[in-house]
Amino acid sequence: MSDFEPKIAAFLCNWCSYAGADLAGTSRMEYPANVKIIRVPCSGRMNPLFVLKCLANGSDGVLISGCHIGDCHYSEGNYHARRRFAVLKRFLEYIGIDPRRFQMSWVSASEGDKWAELIDELVDEIKEAGPNRMGNDKYA
Amino acid sequence: MLKELKDISKELLRTGRASVILACRRSSDGVSAMPHFIFKEEDTDAMVLDSYCVYNLSGYIKDFPGRKIGIVAKPCDARSITVLLQENQLRREDVSIIGIECRGVIDEKRSRSSDMGFAEKCRDCKSSTPSPRDYLIKGDGKTDKKDEGRDEYVSIRKSEAKSPAERFKLWQGEFSRCIRCYACRQVCPMCYCPKCVADQAHPSWFSRATGVSGNMAWNVTRAIHMAGRCTSCGECERACPAGIPLMELNKKIEKDVKELFGYEAGEDAEQKPLFSSFDKNDPDDFIK
Numbered sequence: 001m002s003d004f005e006p007k008i009a010a011f012l013c014n015w016c017s018y019a020g021a022d023l024a025g026t027s028r029m030e031y032p033a034n035v036k037i038i039r040v041p042c043s044g045r046m047n048p049l050f051v052l053k054c055l056a057n058g059s060d061g062v063l064i065s066g067c068h069i070g071d072c073h074y075s076e077g078n079y080h081a082r083r084r085f086a087v088l089k090r091f092l093e094y095i096g097i098d099p100r101r102f103q104m105s106w107v108s109a110s111e112g113d114k115w116a117e118l119i120d121e122l123v124d125e126i127k128e129a130g131p132n133r134m135g136n137d138k139y140a
Numbered sequence: 141m142l143k144e145l146k147d148i149s150k151e152l153l154r155t156g157r158a159s160v161i162l163a164c165r166r167s168s169d170g171v172s173a174m175p176h177f178i179f180k181e182e183d184t185d186a187m188v189l190d191s192y193c194v195y196n197l198s199g200y201i202k203d204f205p206g207r208k209i210g211i212v213a214k215p216c217d218a219r220s221i222t223v224l225l226q227e228n229q230l231r232r233e234d235v236s237i238i239g240i241e242c243r244g245v246i247d248e249k250r251s252r253s254s255d256m257g258f259a260e261k262c263r264d265c266k267s268s269t270p271s272p273r274d275y276l277i278k279g280d281g282k283t284d285k286k287d288e289g290r291d292e293y294v295s296i297r298k299s300e301a302k303s304p305a306e307r308f309k310l311w312q313g314e315f316s317r318c319i320r321c322y323a324c325r326q327v328c329p330m331c332y333c334p335k336c337v338a339d340q341a342h343p344s345w346f347s348r349a350t351g352v353s354g355n356m357a358w359n360v361t362r363a364i365h366m367a368g369r370c371t372s373c374g375e376c377e378r379a380c381p382a383g384i385p386l387m388e389l390n391k392k393i394e395k396d397v398k399e400l401f402g403y404e405a406g407e408d409a410e411q412k413p414l415f416s417s418f419d420k421n422d423p424d425d426f427i428k
Contacts (some may be wrong), residue, residue: 030265048364051151052279056346056353082427083401087367089426090396094306095360095389106394120346126200133308134356135394 006060006126009121011050013043013078016067016108023112027120031116032047032123042066044077048088051102053136060099061126065118068106078106100125101132141277143328146184148238148275149210153181158210158236162200164193175200189277189367194245194259196220196373199329201230209235209248216261219406220329225272226413227369232272241275243280247380261374261387266291272409288313293395295388315355317382320348324362324376326385330369337361363389368397368414371406374413 012018018039024031040046043066054062064085072078085104093099103122107115145163152158165176173192177200178184189212193323197211198220199352209230213221218239224230244262291297299307309378322338323332336359337345346361347354362376363386368391397403400423403414 008265009423049361052357052360056357067419079420079422080415082424083417083418083422086400086423086426087393087396088364089392091360091364091389093304094307094392095311095356096304096306098304102376103428104426134353 004127006034006123006131007058008035008122008126009035009054009059009115010063011040011043011046012107013045013066013073014039014041015067015073016042016106017043017115019109020065020107020111020115023028023109024115025112027112028093028113031115031119032034032127034123035119042072042074042077043081044072044074046081046085048084051085051088052122053100055097055132058132060129060132061103061122063105063122064107065107065115068108083139084139093122097134098129100129141280142187142189145188145189145212145238147275149178149184149187150181152210152236153178153184154247156208158208160204160207161210162197162302163196163212164189164197165189165207174389175351189240191244191246191258194248194378196327196329196375198224199327201235201329210238211338212238212240213270213273214240214245215265215270215371216371217266217329218272220373221415222272222406223371224332224370225409226411232409236271236275238275238277239270240277241279242270243270249383249399259374259378260386262374263290264372293391296392296395297391299388312352312356314384315359318350318355318359319382320350320355321381322359323379323381327375327379328376329373330364330366345394359386359389360382362386363393366390367393368401368403369405370394381395391392407415 012021013118023036043064046064051062058136066081067073069078090101092102107118116135148268149161149163152161161178163176163178164173166188167174172330173194175195176186178259196217196378197218198213201209201224221237222234225232247257247259325336346357372390374387380386397414401414
């Protein structure tokens, strides 16, 4: 599995995590290129369907990242996200999807280093988990 | 019991407090029951009330917009009505709830195989008297279907103890039988969206063909949409022609929501819905 390069969809909130990832870039920190970043207005914008669509269409992992609790640009968007995805996370695990495939994090605009470390770790974990079988009908 | 129910229904229709009564009548096989919508007093004659009245009639409320409705409700149905009230899908003054003291309903699939028995959901029933209600039809006082002291999540816990690979195989197997007829959605009182995400083409959220990814995405979506809303009426599982144990999914979410947020669906019409509210101390140990 050493040549397996996972595809990871990362949904980042516009105000914190996207800026955090941007900071990692402008600070020339190196991290794996496996994440495809999708910018959303707020982690509260995230619908469990987004995650399912990614997994059903072949993403090996999905990451949602937003502002730290208490720092949401819209005051409470991330509180809603936290509640929703706590349920989804446990549920995906229940039906046998590797819990490493769906992760959440809080990354602020000043945490470029945290972002780079997070992605390093995430890519390692998903490489361990192997390719996602949910999006591939030949494993039926 | 039945006479009392008919009298109340006639009264509701006569006084105009309801223009339609949602109830049950005998179906053509002479044994089972079917939904019966009553618009005229004389139609109350066909009403029946027994443990074959398995239906959660609150699912039909959405089909009568702008009408005053009388509805015959078991405890689980009344909880569904509570959720509809919480979500502003109807006004309390528009619905007259004729509560039935329920001893449990027959599991049609099991009774056909000659092993006559109550539905699995009834063994874990929380209460035999419905709430909210405007009337109460008392039962015959015979023993209950409820299995006192049974752990209602026993099969969930068993499943949780399995390895992820085993669970993946198990649920892939179950979902592979799904023919995407959406009977689970049609029968669910909580599925009232005018346009379901499963029917949307733009954007298309998941494959509409019966395949691994689409079946899984649909079943997960349905289950997740039930979080904090499912009142364990068991209609989805009853309607499923493929025999997918959908209640095992609903119950898992019910259990998680109870553990994580201390929330139970259909308890209080004044309470905010689970996902419309939050607590500053919600668990976040899963977030990095």
